[in-house]
Amino acid sequence: MKIEGRNAVTEALKAGTTIDRLLVEKGLKDAGAQKIIDEAKSRGVKIFFRDKIALDRESATKRHQGFIAEVTDYKYSELEEILSLAEQRGEPPFLLILDGVEDPHNLGSILRVAECAGAHGVIIPRHRSVSVNETVIKVSAGASAHIKVAKVTNINDTIDELKSRGVWVYCADMDGQSVYKTDLTGPVAIVVGGEGRGVGKRTRSNCDGIVSLPMYGQVNSLNASVATAIVVYERIRQNLSK
Numbered sequence: 001m002k003i004e005g006r007n008a009v010t011e012a013l014k015a016g017t018t019i020d021r022l023l024v025e026k027g028l029k030d031a032g033a034q035k036i037i038d039e040a041k042s043r044g045v046k047i048f049f050r051d052k053i054a055l056d057r058e059s060a061t062k063r064h065q066g067f068i069a070e071v072t073d074y075k076y077s078e079l080e081e082i083l084s085l086a087e088q089r090g091e092p093p094f095l096l097i098l099d100g101v102e103d104p105h106n107l108g109s110i111l112r113v114a115e116c117a118g119a120h121g122v123i124i125p126r127h128r129s130v131s132v133n134e135t136v137i138k139v140s141a142g143a144s145a146h147i148k149v150a151k152v153t154n155i156n157d158t159i160d161e162l163k164s165r166g167v168w169v170y171c172a173d174m175d176g177q178s179v180y181k182t183d184l185t186g187p188v189a190i191v192v193g194g195e196g197r198g199v200g201k202r203t204r205s206n207c208d209g210i211v212s213l214p215m216y217g218q219v220n221s222l223n224a225s226v227a228t229a230i231v232v233y234e235r236i237r238q239n240l241s242k
Contacts, residue, residue: 002134003069004061006036011142013039018072021046025055025066033066045069060134074132077148079158082121083165085148089120092187093167094235097123099155099203100194101224104130108139109225110192115143117232123150123158128194155191156206162189169207172231173199174220176210184211184235185242192228 003012003019012019013036022040024033026049040047055064086093096114101107107130114122130136131151137144152158159169167187172179184190191207193199198221204210213222213230222230 001071001073001137002058002060003071003137004059004064004067004134005138005141006032006065006067007142008137008140008145009067009069010036010039011145012069012071013043013045014142015145016043017069017145019043019045020070020072021048023055023058023068023070024049025052025064026050028066036067061138063138074137074144074149076132076151077121079121079123079150079152079161082123082148082150086120086187091118091120092185093162093165093189094119094187095121095123095162095167095189096228096232097155097159097169097189097191098125098129098194099191099199100125100128100197101192102128102130103195103224104133104135105139106195106224107132108136108144110228111136111140111147111149112143113225113229113232115140115147117236119147119232121148121150123152123155123189125155126151126153155200155203159189159191159203159206163208168209171199171204171207171210172212172227173204173210174212176212179211179213179231179234182209182211183238184231185238188235190228190231190235192224192231195224
């Protein structure tokens with residue numbers, strides 16, 4: 001797998017990700033580039049300087065910014081690791097559950113939101129979902145190196161497990177109670193649906209409640225990552241106002 005771009009490579013280095021080799025564009029003189037190079041050297045990463053055209057050929061995203069790191073495949077976490085992280089921090093569990101998000105740009109943006117908001121982890125299904133790939137890592141701007149992602153066989157079994165452990169599970173969908181009138185404090189998991197299809201009927205009925213965002217325009221839905229950010233930061237607002 002390749003990690004591309006300055007932010008993504010920087011965060012991978014910070015997180016201690018095993019980098020097999022780092023390709024760097026020849027002739028980069030700015031301080032930001034040198035900082036990345038120095039950090040990679042300090043960690044014993046093999047660095048290879050190549051012409052820009054060579055990096056362009058290697059790039060999957062075509063936006064490498066002069067840095068491409070080759071790493072082992074993304075390492076997923078287990079649900080138990082996510083819950084253990086919450087316990088270690090002394091915080092109520094806060095998770096995002098993605099039901100069929102297939103656009104890597106949406107997944108990357110959601111991982112970035114989750115990491116910035118202090119979520120303990122993100123859960124995705126093994127099927128009908130994009131995996132954490134090069135595009136996801138690039139779009140996440142390095143967040144994928146810091147947020148735990150669990151890939152599960154059955155979303156509804158995972159929801160049942162969370163509910164049995166005292167986590168309230170809310171589905172972000174249409175025709176629910178306003179998110180601004182819903183108590184999102186405490187142990188909470190938010191289910192977000194995929195592009196177009198939304199949250200599956202069975203999954204929706206398995207949640208403790210449905211939260212919605214008020215809509216005033218002609219379009220009746222938001223991009224998955226945008227909707228996720230609004231709901232997540234409403235939870236933060238509620239916690240800060242307690």
